Amino acid sequence: MLSERAEEILEALWIQLEEEGKKQLDLGASRDEPAIDELIKLGFIRKDLDHIHLLEKGKMHAMACVRRHRLAERLLADVFDIKNKIINEVSCKFEHLLHEGLEDSVCTLLGHPKVCPHSKPIPPGKCCREKINKKLLKLLAPLSDLEVKDKGKIAYLQAKDRSQMQKLINIGAMPGVSIVLLQKFPSYVFQIGQSQFAIDKELASSICVRLAR
Template sequence: MKISDKAEEILETLWIRTFEENDVFTGLDFLKATKEDAQIEELLKLGFITLSNNQVKLTETGKKEAENVLRRHRLAERLLVDVLDVKGKLIHDAACKFEHLLHRGIDENICILLGHPKFCPHGNPIPPGKCCLDDKESAIKVVSPLSDLNPGQRGKIAYIHTRDDKKLQKLMALGVLPGMSISLIQRFPSYVFQIGQTQIAVDKEIADDIHVLLTR
């Protein structure tokens, strides 16, 4: 089932409205659309949305589809930032085009490649896919949590994901920042890694938060 790019954009907006801004209903004017627009008709026909009084609401199947679209968008952002080194405004614009290509398992492959990221570069959550729940691994991986590295493996820190400000401050103070070269020395009983001329030991929880762009 292939739906149009424009319809996907609308699903994405609706999902954010529903789940991240807690507004179940969204006005057509907010979507800059009218009843007659092809994409609205398309979504109505597929049963993804319902329309009453110019207010749009996601249906249950619509929610699932929308979640997929959003997931693809945010995965695309991750890919662009972590691997292709895209910066600034370009991220969003490129991701908007990119997301439509990530169908039929491509999104899953990218998700595995990126080590099942949980948040987009802006810090918004990425809805987990089936591959994340199965914790699927593949031989090739590009971005991986530090905790999954083998001793001797090296790379650059892609991003540090933590919602705990204090933890982030501490890591920053130790010089653990995106872009720094990192290599893992030891995994057990604690993770020991080298950054520049410094060696640092951390526990598994922190090693899970540090995501590394692997180099070979």
């Protein structure tokens, strides 16, 4: 098992490589850290003067670190109602408890969320691609996965762009609002308050609902 610091370094490397377009990480004060040697021995990174490079062998492990961190944030925000001001600090400690198998169960429990509370993408896992563990009780699910008459409260929105987000805001689909699914075909019809709205599947998929039990 990797040390916590080694996981943090992998996470930072993956974010810089995949999301910020950088190819290397400046070591700075980290050059003599034991975690650097740990990752080099495993063949996950290569050190070049004052920079480290993420190698192919380390990419999957790095992506898994990012996935666990963002799933931990989503879990803490949606289930434990941890506020944004401290969520990153708490999730940094919590993510190290999530490992393969458990992280997929958490992901399924949350309805396979696509973004973290900071709107950063959550790398998909095996459970997302294969839709396994379907029998696991879900706390949250996209509106598009609900059955007619299912109800709950909107937990968060995962709109793909500003235009889509504006459409949701215009119909009052906001976090904390109660919602009931009335129809799934030919369009998704739901009720908020005394008003009913019809939307397509793509928009319905962007509304994540905390299910009432």
